[in-house]
Amino acid sequence: MVTPLGGNNLTVQMYESYPSDGDTWTVSFVNSAGTTGTYTVYAVCTPVTDAG
Template sequence: MKTPLGGNNLTVQTYESYPSADDAWTVSFNNPASTTGSYVVYAVCLPVTPTG
């Protein structure tokens, strides 16, 4: 993950990142630092074509 405020004390620990439905993605994370900030999470979904 990229910190939006660049170079400050934000430290993100990602706990989970997974597809939670056919059209949804779930991300959980924690910032244990005393500095506050906000994050935007993007998921890019691509069609999967079975092979073989």
């Protein structure tokens, strides 16, 4: 997650991250400091392989 403050000055706390559809990932967070800005979340997907 990239924050407007950068570095380790995170002003948000993520509380869920999950695949919500076949090609969609959902992330929810709370901004307890009330800082305004744009937050960008990246999901890196890899194919699942059969271990058997």
